[in-house]
Amino acid sequence: MKRLSHVDVQGRARMVDVAAKPITRREAIAVGTVHLTPAVLQMIVTGQIPKRDVLAVARVAGILAAKKTPELIPLCHPLPITSVNIDFTPNKRQSTISIAATVKVEGKTGVEMEALTAVSVAALTIYDMCKAVDKGMVISDVCLMKKTGGKSGTYMRTVR
Amino acid sequence: MKRLSHVDVQGRARMVDVAAKPITRREAIAVGTVHLTPAVLQMIVTGQIPKRDVLAVARVAGILAAKKTPELIPLCHPLPITSVNIDFTPNKRQSTISIAATVKVEGKTGVEMEALTAVSVAALTIYDMCKAVDKGMVISDVCLMKKTGGKSGTYMRTVR
Amino acid sequence: MKRLSHVDVQGRARMVDVAAKPITRREAIAVGTVHLTPAVLQMIVTGQIPKRDVLAVARVAGILAAKKTPELIPLCHPLPITSVNIDFTPNKRQSTISIAATVKVEGKTGVEMEALTAVSVAALTIYDMCKAVDKGMVISDVCLMKKTGGKSGTYMRTVR
Amino acid sequence: MKRLSHVDVQGRARMVDVAAKPITRREAIAVGTVHLTPAVLQMIVTGQIPKRDVLAVARVAGILAAKKTPELIPLCHPLPITSVNIDFTPNKRQSTISIAATVKVEGKTGVEMEALTAVSVAALTIYDMCKAVDKGMVISDVCLMKKTGGKSGTYMRTVR
Amino acid sequence: MKRLSHVDVQGRARMVDVAAKPITRREAIAVGTVHLTPAVLQMIVTGQIPKRDVLAVARVAGILAAKKTPELIPLCHPLPITSVNIDFTPNKRQSTISIAATVKVEGKTGVEMEALTAVSVAALTIYDMCKAVDKGMVISDVCLMKKTGGKSGTYMRTVR
Amino acid sequence: MKRLSHVDVQGRARMVDVAAKPITRREAIAVGTVHLTPAVLQMIVTGQIPKRDVLAVARVAGILAAKKTPELIPLCHPLPITSVNIDFTPNKRQSTISIAATVKVEGKTGVEMEALTAVSVAALTIYDMCKAVDKGMVISDVCLMKKTGGKSGTYMRTVR
Numbered sequence: 001m002k003r004l005s006h007v008d009v010q011g012r013a014r015m016v017d018v019a020a021k022p023i024t025r026r027e028a029i030a031v032g033t034v035h036l037t038p039a040v041l042q043m044i045v046t047g048q049i050p051k052r053d054v055l056a057v058a059r060v061a062g063i064l065a066a067k068k069t070p071e072l073i074p075l076c077h078p079l080p081i082t083s084v085n086i087d088f089t090p091n092k093r094q095s096t097i098s099i100a101a102t103v104k105v106e107g108k109t110g111v112e113m114e115a116l117t118a119v120s121v122a123a124l125t126i127y128d129m130c131k132a133v134d135k136g137m138v139i140s141d142v143c144l145m146k147k148t149g150g151k152s153g154t155y156m157r158t159v160r
Numbered sequence: 161m162k163r164l165s166h167v168d169v170q171g172r173a174r175m176v177d178v179a180a181k182p183i184t185r186r187e188a189i190a191v192g193t194v195h196l197t198p199a200v201l202q203m204i205v206t207g208q209i210p211k212r213d214v215l216a217v218a219r220v221a222g223i224l225a226a227k228k229t230p231e232l233i234p235l236c237h238p239l240p241i242t243s244v245n246i247d248f249t250p251n252k253r254q255s256t257i258s259i260a261a262t263v264k265v266e267g268k269t270g271v272e273m274e275a276l277t278a279v280s281v282a283a284l285t286i287y288d289m290c291k292a293v294d295k296g297m298v299i300s301d302v303c304l305m306k307k308t309g310g311k312s313g314t315y316m317r318t319v320r
Numbered sequence: 321m322k323r324l325s326h327v328d329v330q331g332r333a334r335m336v337d338v339a340a341k342p343i344t345r346r347e348a349i350a351v352g353t354v355h356l357t358p359a360v361l362q363m364i365v366t367g368q369i370p371k372r373d374v375l376a377v378a379r380v381a382g383i384l385a386a387k388k389t390p391e392l393i394p395l396c397h398p399l400p401i402t403s404v405n406i407d408f409t410p411n412k413r414q415s416t417i418s419i420a421a422t423v424k425v426e427g428k429t430g431v432e433m434e435a436l437t438a439v440s441v442a443a444l445t446i447y448d449m450c451k452a453v454d455k456g457m458v459i460s461d462v463c464l465m466k467k468t469g470g471k472s473g474t475y476m477r478t479v480r
Numbered sequence: 481m482k483r484l485s486h487v488d489v490q491g492r493a494r495m496v497d498v499a500a501k502p503i504t505r506r507e508a509i510a511v512g513t514v515h516l517t518p519a520v521l522q523m524i525v526t527g528q529i530p531k532r533d534v535l536a537v538a539r540v541a542g543i544l545a546a547k548k549t550p551e552l553i554p555l556c557h558p559l560p561i562t563s564v565n566i567d568f569t570p571n572k573r574q575s576t577i578s579i580a581a582t583v584k585v586e587g588k589t590g591v592e593m594e595a596l597t598a599v600s601v602a603a604l605t606i607y608d609m610c611k612a613v614d615k616g617m618v619i620s621d622v623c624l625m626k627k628t629g630g631k632s633g634t635y636m637r638t639v640r
Numbered sequence: 641m642k643r644l645s646h647v648d649v650q651g652r653a654r655m656v657d658v659a660a661k662p663i664t665r666r667e668a669i670a671v672g673t674v675h676l677t678p679a680v681l682q683m684i685v686t687g688q689i690p691k692r693d694v695l696a697v698a699r700v701a702g703i704l705a706a707k708k709t710p711e712l713i714p715l716c717h718p719l720p721i722t723s724v725n726i727d728f729t730p731n732k733r734q735s736t737i738s739i740a741a742t743v744k745v746e747g748k749t750g751v752e753m754e755a756l757t758a759v760s761v762a763a764l765t766i767y768d769m770c771k772a773v774d775k776g777m778v779i780s781d782v783c784l785m786k787k788t789g790g791k792s793g794t795y796m797r798t799v800r
Numbered sequence: 801m802k803r804l805s806h807v808d809v810q811g812r813a814r815m816v817d818v819a820a821k822p823i824t825r826r827e828a829i830a831v832g833t834v835h836l837t838p839a840v841l842q843m844i845v846t847g848q849i850p851k852r853d854v855l856a857v858a859r860v861a862g863i864l865a866a867k868k869t870p871e872l873i874p875l876c877h878p879l880p881i882t883s884v885n886i887d888f889t890p891n892k893r894q895s896t897i898s899i900a901a902t903v904k905v906e907g908k909t910g911v912e913m914e915a916l917t918a919v920s921v922a923a924l925t926i927y928d929m930c931k932a933v934d935k936g937m938v939i940s941d942v943c944l945m946k947k948t949g950g951k952s953g954t955y956m957r958t959v960r
Binding site: 025056059060063064066067068078079080081082083084085086104105106 | 492493494495496497498499550551554555557558559560587588
């Protein structure tokens with residue numbers, strides 16, 4: 001049966017030993033959604049051109065956060081990330097901005113946490129930049145969509 | 161009409177000038193929910209005592225993240241936080257762990273982002289510690305519950 | 321006669337004691353110039369709209385760097401910055417981008433280093449984003465333009 | 481024709497994917513110059529022995545900054561730097577201190593930004609330590625002198 | 641005869657060049673001791689169950705500090721740590737808590753400093769959490785117990 | 801009876817609420833000792849002049865570490881430190897270097913942890929710079945010597 005790898009048999013936290021694992025090419029895709037009012041969504045994506053700085057700032061924040069993951073998540077291993085990509089998809093009907101982060105590495109462990117952290121911090125940055133107009137925004141459905149590489153192989157999210 | 165304060169009239173990002181604002185006592189409460197399988201929830205909260213290290217690690221991660229907020233969220237002001245408190249409420253029926261973070265400060269601007277960041281990073285840390293067993297966890301409903309202090313006064317979340 | 325305040329009488333580095341200084345409103349403006357080829361300048365500022373992400377990224381990097389100043393410059397005091405603003409002025413005739421950073425604080429010491437650091441890191445970020453096309457860019461004339469507030473009063477740069 | 485690699489075809493910032501690049505030995509040398517008054521230069525380099533703490537502090541700041549490059553420059557990759565060396569050359573006739581930083585790595589991408597960042601932060605640190613005496617110092621001619629290794633091969637700066 | 645590798649022949653600090661060294665599996669074990677009053681020791685380890693959060697927090701702090709070592713110790717190389725483990729051994733007779741940190745890596749240089757830093761920061765965190773009751777705690781005997789791997793081979797501490 | 805302030809009644813970690821405490825001028829002095837072989841001590845302090853870079857680097861590391869304390873020690877409050885001073889006293893007879901750090905602040909809580917962290921990181925840095933010659937160095941007697949200011953008043957270490 002599977003067990004929590006980040007706590008030892010006595011339940012104490014530890015950074016799992018990955019020394020014996022081979023270095024393989026790995027990729028993780030995480031997603032999340034920011035729910036905001038139609039008025040705020042309009043300001044960000046359909047306003048005059050300069051407004052797109054909101055998403056540019058959120059993108060930079062997400063990329064930097066991916067690199068900060070081992071500082072933020074205590075038991076994460078430091079990894080030499082080779083790529084981070086963040087996409088925003090505004091959806092007027094649902095009044096949302098979807099965020100997708102793709103992170104790649106050649107390493108002994110995966111970049112799921114890096115992708116999830118990038119999505120979360122990009123979402124928080126959108127919140128920050130819009131909160132003067134709407135404090136009711138909600139960040140939801142932050143989850144792993146897919147990961148490839150490593151011993152456990154490919155994971156694809158299925159609806160549950 | 162309200163406008164996005166973090167971009168100037170030409171849409172360029174800036175750190176808003178708060179020099180003229182008075183220092184007041186402020187508080188923010190943010191919440192969020194981690195959805196996990198009953199089996200993982202069981203491992204964390206109803207297992208043998210040592211398992212509670214999972215939540216202890218997530219709590220520390222959230223507190224440290226609150227202090228890192230101005231590094232993570234590009235346009236946030238550095239603030240001398242006076243208190244951070246993080247609570248976890250497991251819910252077996254819904255198979256969730258709810259997270260609530262309360263942050264206080266005496267400052268020229270509020271700590272909404274600090275509370276939201278603490279919740280997000282605590283949730284990500286729970287994800288990290290349990291992902292060996294379940295990669296399907298979802299972080300949802302991260303939002304501001306309440307904030308007090310400052311010129312805009314009290315905000316209380318209402319259902320929408 | 322003036323002396324170096326950051327080394328003691330025996331020449332040893334120290335963080336100067338500012339405890340006894342009053343908290344006053346202070347501002348510093350620093351500038352700098354990136355010299356690049358006309359082709360690269362064209363790509364950044366006169367190309368299609370999306371290219372302005374280059375300057376948006378450099379602006380975010382400069383703002384974040386202002387907040388990191390006490391981590392980077394060993395003897396700088398941590399300060400509760402109240403505002404950071406970064407402006408870019410492309411100049412086709414000289415084939416340059418001028419950078420100006422304005423930083424404000426209410427504190428016991430000034431924000432000259434924060435403004436200079438913001439300019440330097442914004443310039444380095446422009447370099448980074450364009451280096452695939454031109455490695456010959458030069459960053460020059462990084463200096464303090466003006467500072468106000470504090471015991472030593474106003475400083476205005478004069479040509480020398 | 482060359483293009484800006486750090487923005488995609490729609491101009492959006494991204495951390496370039498270097499996964500497929502081989503790991504090679506790379507080196508970069510960057511330089512820069514601090515212009516200061518003869519009196520300040522004298523204090524730093526020709527005064528009594530203890531004064532050399534000014535340059536020792538600037539050297540440490542530059543070395544630490546090289547390691548912080550991926551935190552400061554948003555689209556830089558984290559790299560396992562294998563060596564950093566910083567040299568200062570005072571020049572009384574020109575009333576300057578020249579700074580040269582040499583950084584080495586075995587990695588998938590180069591260390592040009594690490595070397596340029598080390599030079600810039602070392603220069604800013606000299607500014608900080610001397611600003612009580614002279615606020616008019618100028619940092620100029622920060623540029624890449626040479627880089628070796630990697631697909632694009634050797635770059636040697638030429639006068640232009 | 642051996643010499644200080646971190647200063648060059650002129651005594652100037654540098655980050656030693658490890659480019660030519662092979663990547664080998666390395667491990668380091670460091671230890672240290674916190675001396676505290678019997679009353680405080682009792683509160684931490686023999687009190688009701690929840691008190692063990694003190695050691696859980698110290699463990700997380702130590703693990704995070706191991707990852708921060710190259711930021712804290714100026715001439716340390718950044719390393720892709722593969723494992724960190726921290727153990728606490730309370731000793732009622734001596735009224736102490738012993739701390740042992742084991743760090744592993746596959747790298748060009750060792751993780752002695754990472755292990756020593758983990759021990760020191762875990763000890764400081766215990767101090768912080770108990771200082772409201774006892775400010776007289778002392779941290780002693782922080783030293784390297786063992787290291788394996790690398791050109792210099794195995795080191796085992798002997799009594800001196 | 802005194803209790804551990806950093807854990808609540810259920811033993812959960814928290815950042816203590818200091819909002820209601822007045823801002824007062826505070827100072828803390830911490831000390832510690834590095835034990836090394838006479839040969840290494842000789843290299844550092846009685847060798848040719850350039851060798852003093854060892855202590856200059858350790859001093860910078862200690863000052864920077866004082867500023868990093870709230871990042872390292874999870875429940876520490878961020879504080880606007882107004883001064884840090886680090887002194888080294890070599891003792892040939894005992895073959896030691898004593899380290900003393902003095903930190904000042906005007907804040908709602910004290911700087912004991914900042915002073916202790918500065919001492920520890922300065923000691924670790926000496927270890928790092930000398931470990932090529934002697935891996936047997938020991939860091940001992942890291943403790944608080946004195947603190948003034950705040951509700952609990954003055955603390956002076958007494959022999960125990």
